[in-house]
Amino acid sequence: GAVVSQHPSWVICKSGTSVKIECRSLDFQATTMFWYRQFPKQSLMLMATSNEGSKATYEQGVEKDKFLINHASLTLSTLTVTSAHPEDSSFYICSAVPGLDEQYFGPGTRLTVT
């Protein structure tokens, strides 16, 4: 139980285009999902908190107009990287919270912008 999936697992896009990443909780409902970014050899950095039915809360320094988050249902949150540039290339990871403290992570999405 408590499985979180991400799609796609990897994506290559051209500079200036947008790409959407999906995060799904497969066997539980999650009112809260989180989006993280991880550069090579570095730790996970929280980008934003996604709440079902409301606007996402972004961490300081994260551009909300560039990283669009939509939490359309209790099992799905999407992250859209708009007008992607090579510096946006990273490993994007989501997590979902089914209850009080537990947080389950997705397998990550590798984004490469050429």
Add this chain to the structure above:
Amino acid sequence: GESVGLHLPTLSVQEGDNSIINCAYSNSASDYFIWYKQESGKGPQFIIDIRSNMDKRQGQRVTVLLNKTVKHLSLQIAATQPGDSAVYFCAETFTGGGNKLTFGTGTQLKVEL
């Protein structure tokens, strides 16, 4: 605290030895701590957690120790196996923090045969 730096600390151990991975956390208000294992190209995997009202918790082959006085956390892995090779992160959060986790810098564990 914020994770900085381009190089992960590395711990190399022989198969069968015990491993100890350390973590210093930053927020004295943190009251819930988790250790995660991350294999290359994958998301973090929960290993063990501990709340601030405890100083030790044991799982299967793993033990977490918490020293709130010096804001230090450690993960002990007994009889380390090749499958334990991964990057290990500690994470902290606090009650009322909305489940937001702050991750440590991570340690690369390499198990040598």
